Amino acid sequence: MMVYSYKATDKSGKFVEGDVTAPDYNAAVQQIRQLNYFPVKVAEAKSSARISAGLKLSLPNWGSKVSTKDLMTLTQQLSTLVDSGLTLDEGLSTLVKLAETEEIRSILADIRKQVHAGSSFADALEKHPDVFSNLYVNMIRAGEAGGIVSEALDRLAIFLEKSVELKANIQSAMVYPAILGLVGGSAVIILITFVVPQFSKLFEDMGAALPLPTQIMLGLSSLIINYWPLLILGTLGSVGAFTFYIKTDKGRYWWDGLLLKLPLFGSLIQKVEVSRFSLTMATLLKSGVPILQAMKIVQSILINRVISDAIGNINQSLKRGKGLSGPLEEAGVFPPMAVHMITVGETSGALDEMLTKVSQTYDKEVAQAIKQVISLIEPFMILFMALIIGFIVVSMLLAIFSANDIAF
Numbered sequence: 001m002m003v004y005s006y007k008a009t010d011k012s013g014k015f016v017e018g019d020v021t022a023p024d025y026n027a028a029v030q031q032i033r034q035l036n037y038f039p040v041k042v043a044e045a046k047s048s049a050r051i052s053a054g055l056k057l058s059l060p061n062w063g064s065k066v067s068t069k070d071l072m073t074l075t076q077q078l079s080t081l082v083d084s085g086l087t088l089d090e091g092l093s094t095l096v097k098l099a100e101t102e103e104i105r106s107i108l109a110d111i112r113k114q115v116h117a118g119s120s121f122a123d124a125l126e127k128h129p130d131v132f133s134n135l136y137v138n139m140i141r142a143g144e145a146g147g148i149v150s151e152a153l154d155r156l157a158i159f160l161e162k163s164v165e166l167k168a169n170i171q172s173a174m175v176y177p178a179i180l181g182l183v184g185g186s187a188v189i190i191l192i193t194f195v196v197p198q199f200s201k202l203f204e205d206m207g208a209a210l211p212l213p214t215q216i217m218l219g220l221s222s223l224i225i226n227y228w229p230l231l232i233l234g235t236l237g238s239v240g241a242f243t244f245y246i247k248t249d250k251g252r253y254w255w256d257g258l259l260l261k262l263p264l265f266g267s268l269i270q271k272v273e274v275s276r277f278s279l280t281m282a283t284l285l286k287s288g289v290p291i292l293q294a295m296k297i298v299q300s301i302l303i304n305r306v307i308s309d310a311i312g313n314i315n316q317s318l319k320r321g322k323g324l325s326g327p328l329e330e331a332g333v334f335p336p337m338a339v340h341m342i343t344v345g346e347t348s349g350a351l352d353e354m355l356t357k358v359s360q361t362y363d364k365e366v367a368q369a370i371k372q373v374i375s376l377i378e379p380f381m382i383l384f385m386a387l388i389i390g391f392i393v394v395s396m397l398l399a400i401f402s403a404n405d406i407a408f
Contacts, residue, residue: 008037072160079153184385282355
């Protein structure tokens, strides 16, 4: 059981605050409604927040004024307000008052102003493409056309929640390897730049011939100490040139294709894209978006260019009257099990439900794949660092033993 803090309005429109204990978010909302309140904001109380097994790395979202997590919260709040019987205009007005940042308040105020003036909700959202994606806008547009805006908001909230959870899991899993690499790399740099030069002076005084490993280590140490500015500039230049290349269409396609061929990582990337494709398609189809339009939207949100281009080719097959599963199998970018499940969904006439099951299946496989990759990365990095440090130590010991004519 978790403790949830809430802000709500009573029948007179007065704001009230409090806490409820519930197993999940939806149960907390139901409890608040049973108190004859209209929930506006429901969030897990800080005192009961669950601490993950690993540290979570929070990366800034440079491309948008509103993070995916903030967008998820706004969508959940608006969905709750509309479900409570408020009009869209009233719900947006309430969110404007409760906005936590000036950027969010300004965006919501502009959307509310346009809706109040007679614009459709989707058109108002479309004026803020840096916040609301093509997927978001089209789902709302389909919801408005079918008179199910509340359901569209519910599905968007679930979709965004899963996206945030997946991103957090990946970021959390990569924290320990990142720290391990930073600490190990720092140790190697300290040894090469501070410890090895001290031995270099000692060996010069001895005047003895040095073993090849020692010569290599001393040469590397001298190179780093004397030419570190050029090395840094060269590294930055190489990284910059590589980054520029993979931003081109040809470079991006080559890089994404290479990633798919990597052991472990290729399979993980494929599963992530399958999950994203299936969940997005299921959400769009349930919201009433035509399949051709849904395919275009899905293609735009896939990250891997190889898979995205394959989806574009599938869209052409759909225009010629072919089904979804056949072209997917021919494209060869989806695992056979996913294709088989989609085939069953098409045959039974429940494609959206089967796509949801595909997403749920591969969500679990992604979580397992992440654990597997991390479980292999950690010992590999430890072994790699141990070999480097061991080579440094052995190269120094060989020179000392050689100078003293000690056989071993």
